[in-house]
Amino acid sequence: MAFSKGPQAARITSTDVARAAGVSRATVSFVLNGTSTARISEETRSRVLAAADELGYVPHAAARSLRAGRSDLILLPAAVSATGRLFSDWVDDMETALGERGYTVVLHGNRSPDPVTAARAWAQLRPAAVLAMAPNSLTAEAVQVLAQAGTTAVLTIAPEPMPGVFTLLGDQSDIGRVAAEHLVSRGRRRIGVLMPTERGLSAFAEPRLAGIQRVATVHGATVTPLPMPYGGEAASALAVLCRELGLDAVFGYNDEYAALLSAALNDHGVDVPGQIAVVGADDLLLAQIVRPQLTSVRYRLPAADLIADTVDSLINRGTAEPLPSVWFEPVPRQSS
Known part of the structure; x- marks a missing residue:
């Protein structure tokens, strides 16, 4: 019909x-x-x-944007929302805080590994601000592309200040460093590092691996990267591999991957932490619910309201006060 x-x-x-x-x-x-x-x-x-x-x-948002010379869109590249529950909760808080200030948050699905190509895709929407929070997602040329499109505020998290970008200081490698320092303090020297294979996560996983490798070098520990997609069968296969490799510890990228691997190790008769210690990151509620409770690395971002005020100030006044740096600390529990 x-x-x-x-x-x-x-x-x-x-x-x-x-x-x-x-x-x-x-x-x-x-x-x-x-x-x-x-x-x-x-x-x-x-x-x-x-x-x-x-x-x-x-x-009509587009017509209003033409009159104002910019939109009220705040663009977040979708890679941010793919990094786990911590960031998805943070994005939700940011949507609320920015919405209260008259902005609309848009998650953009382009995940091109080339910063300039990505910036050109973002610029097509003429956003007022871009929150490019994934490591290495911006270059000077990418920032110039956004500026030429009328984007007045660009924020990122990076270990060092970036010219032309409001930089929230934080280093993903510090997560790995904190996890590794905790593990070596517990006598662990054969450390596996879970590397998610999902698209967009390598930007976070690789710096964490580098942080672990630096600590391992100082303490004479070995580090073995362990690629794993998020799923039960993959976790089961990795649990078997961890035992065969004789590892005595695994950093699980974040709490969700770490909890999945910890359960798989238990299913294969591997004692956690007796034989293999497991550490996650983000300090989610999940870490307290699973058994054994999961040691984690707590990840502190400035409050959403504070970041939203910063974005608003950058858009309307072109300047803003520095934000507190991101910081990390170990939260020891039963799994290590």
């Missing part, structure tokens, strides 16, 4: 709202765009908002 669309509803415009409220289109624009410089009475503002609500008027 052929499908046919029903009658199309007439598009409601700002002119309709102006006519219903008995005001000019300019007044409607001032009210609906929240223009603080316009001197409009509360009675008029209320009348415009009521008319817009009654008519079901929705402002």
Whole structure:
């Protein structure tokens, strides 16, 4: 049976709202765009908002962006949301905090490994700000691409300040360093490092591996990278491999991967931590629920409201106060 669309509803415009409220289109624009410089009475503002609500008027974001010279979009590359529960919760908090300040958070699916190619894809949306929180996701040329597109705020996490970028200081390798220092302090010298094979995670996993390798070199420990997709069968196969390699510890990338591997080790009769200690990262609630409880590396980001204020300040004033650095600390539990 052929499908046919029903009658199309007439598009409601700002002119309709102006006519219903008995005001000019300019007044409607001032009210609906929240223009603080316009001197409009509360009675008029209320009348415009009521008319817009009654008519079901929705402002045209693209047209508003053209008038303002920029959008109210805050773009987060999707790699951020793929890094685990800690970051997905953080993204949710950021969406709320930025939404309260009049911005819309958009997760962008382009995960090109080339920063310039990625920046060009992001720039097509003309975002007001980009929160490129994955390591090595920006270069000077990529930042220039965004600036030329009108993006006024670019934030990232990096070990060192980046020119033209508001840099939240934090080094992913410190997560590996903290985990390795904990393990060697417990006498572990044959350390496996779980390396997720999912797209986008190598940007986080590789610096963590490097941090572990630096500590291992100092203490005469060995390090074995262990690629693993997130899944039960893969964890089971890796558990067998860990036993065959004679490892006495595994850093599990984060709590989710570490808990999966810990369960698989237990299924194969490997005592955790008696034979193999397991350490995760992010200090999720999951780490306290599983048995044995999972030793983790706590990862502290500045509060979402503080970052949202920083983004807003960068967009509207071009400057902002420095944010506290990201820091990490071990949380010892039963698995190590």
